[in-house]
Amino acid sequence: MSEQKNPEVTQEVPKRTSAKKWTESAKKVRGLVRDMYVRAFTEGKPVAWVMFTLVNELFVAMDIVPVYPENFAGLCATKRVGNPFIDRAEADGFSNVSCSYARIGLGYAALWKDMGEIPPFAPDGGMAKPIMTVGSSLVCDTRYKWFQTYSRYMDVPYYAFDMPSPPAATVYRPDVREQYIKYNLAQLQGLVNFMEERLGKKMDWDKLDEIVRRGEKTYVLWYDAYMLAGRAVPCPFPAEDSFNCFVPAFFLMGKVEALDFYQGLYDEIKYKVDNKMGSIPEEKYRLLWGGGLPPWHTMQIFNYVEEQGALFVFQSTYLPLRPADIPDRITNPLERMVYGRYETAINRAEDDKKLGLFGLCNFVGLGNPLLFVDEFKVDGVVMHWLRSCRGTTIGQVYQKNLLEERTSIPTLFLESDMCDIRDYFEADWKMKLNALFETMEARKRAGS
Numbered sequence: 001m002s003e004q005k006n007p008e009v010t011q012e013v014p015k016r017t018s019a020k021k022w023t024e025s026a027k028k029v030r031g032l033v034r035d036m037y038v039r040a041f042t043e044g045k046p047v048a049w050v051m052f053t054l055v056n057e058l059f060v061a062m063d064i065v066p067v068y069p070e071n072f073a074g075l076c077a078t079k080r081v082g083n084p085f086i087d088r089a090e091a092d093g094f095s096n097v098s099c100s101y102a103r104i105g106l107g108y109a110a111l112w113k114d115m116g117e118i119p120p121f122a123p124d125g126g127m128a129k130p131i132m133t134v135g136s137s138l139v140c141d142t143r144y145k146w147f148q149t150y151s152r153y154m155d156v157p158y159y160a161f162d163m164p165s166p167p168a169a170t171v172y173r174p175d176v177r178e179q180y181i182k183y184n185l186a187q188l189q190g191l192v193n194f195m196e197e198r199l200g201k202k203m204d205w206d207k208l209d210e211i212v213r214r215g216e217k218t219y220v221l222w223y224d225a226y227m228l229a230g231r232a233v234p235c236p237f238p239a240e241d242s243f244n245c246f247v248p249a250f251f252l253m254g255k256v257e258a259l260d261f262y263q264g265l266y267d268e269i270k271y272k273v274d275n276k277m278g279s280i281p282e283e284k285y286r287l288l289w290g291g292g293l294p295p296w297h298t299m300q301i302f303n304y305v306e307e308q309g310a311l312f313v314f315q316s317t318y319l320p321l322r323p324a325d326i327p328d329r330i331t332n333p334l335e336r337m338v339y340g341r342y343e344t345a346i347n348r349a350e351d352d353k354k355l356g357l358f359g360l361c362n363f364v365g366l367g368n369p370l371l372f373v374d375e376f377k378v379d380g381v382v383m384h385w386l387r388s389c390r391g392t393t394i395g396q397v398y399q400k401n402l403l404e405e406r407t408s409i410p411t412l413f414l415e416s417d418m419c420d421i422r423d424y425f426e427a428d429w430k431m432k433l434n435a436l437f438e439t440m441e442a443r444k445r446a447g448s
Contacts, residue, residue, distance in 0.1 A: 234278025
């Protein structure tokens with residue numbers, strides 16, 4: 001593959017929108033993200049635009065550089081350059097309540113097609129031209145059509161595969177396990193076949209096995225680091241840092257850089273926990289971000305919260321589930337990937353059972369705030385209702401009702417969007433947050 005030109009970024013960000021980073025590990029993420037986009041232009045390898053799918057290891061093994069439009073959209077929102085892309089997508093008929101990640105990426109592709117070149121204001125030089133696009137059924141409402149539309153704009157082949165999430169009600173049944181593993185193995189093998197055909201080379205299964213096992217070690221470190229930080233008082237690793245540090249697990253899994261990153265993160269958090277090092281001078285209130293993607297366009301709102309003596313000590317959005325114990329007898333790397341995913345679903349169902357909850361389907365039970373309020377000594381829960389993402393907000397009212405039934409801690413809904421700044425009203429957010437602080441203070445005075 002020939003090297004693609006990486007254009008310079010020409011538009012300055014109007015003001016700081018990102019949050020202060022409290023850990024050295026979180027400060028490193030920006031460089032990792034920048035390198036992801038630069039490598040797509042400079043390494044001379046084929047590029048794929050990929051929906052987040054939990055199969056990054058396959059692309060690493062095939063020497064394909066995966067580029068994730070979801071990540072690019074969040075970057076655009078942080079830099080406040082996302083809305084021109086959103087406007088272009090809406091001009092093509094995409095609804096203003098469809099996923100803003102999708103609208104930014106689709107507008108980017110449409111503007112590239114209009115201009116005959118990468119839009120000059122794209123951050124980090126933009127996304128390099130792909131030779132394929134890959135979509136899946138995982139989580140999102142936009143699912144298959146999102147990446148199929150990319151393939152039309154970019155005139156490249158498209159592949160879609162299914163990744164069903166097993167419902168907790170049937171997750172223990174042997175016949176469900178057998179069918180799930182068989183079906184998902186076929187889906188992953190189909191993706192491998194597509195990549196082999198497109199590249200004209202075969203998968204190196206020994207290489208994939210090494211990458212998958214590295215990813216398993218990476219996942220455990222990620223989980224251990226997040227749980228260690230959440231339990232710690234004072235908290236050394238607040239949610240805004242956590243919202244940065246999920247990036248290697250989602251977009252670099254299987255690579256040495258990801259393993260090294262989470263080893264460093266774990267070591268840093270452990271050192272701070274052992275030495276009672278927190279983030280702010282006094283934790284008057286410990287908050288839980290109880291679901292919904294963060295407002296990438298205005299992450300500095302977390303620092304406003306900290307100025308009031310409160311801290312988001314944990315977030316249940318980008319949450320590693322309890323890792324699976326994958327038997328050594330499973331030597332097929334694809335089967336290890338599928339088996340691990342199924343076993344984490346069982347772990348999730350077991351956690352739900354501890355709460356007396358049964359049969360929660362798919363992502364309704366994922367990261368249920370009720371799992372964390374006692375263990376992490378939480379004083380209040382904030383949920384982000386997203387105008388354009390049903391996938392990460394479904395079940396929030398149910399979860400809020402559970403919290404009110406079983407605890408006395410206050411909960412708050414904040415409304416906006418993860419990327420579309422038009423749906424964010426800072427004065428409204430600060431008014432609601434201030435009311436939450438007053439409620440928590442009143443509870444503290446009353447000895448609740």
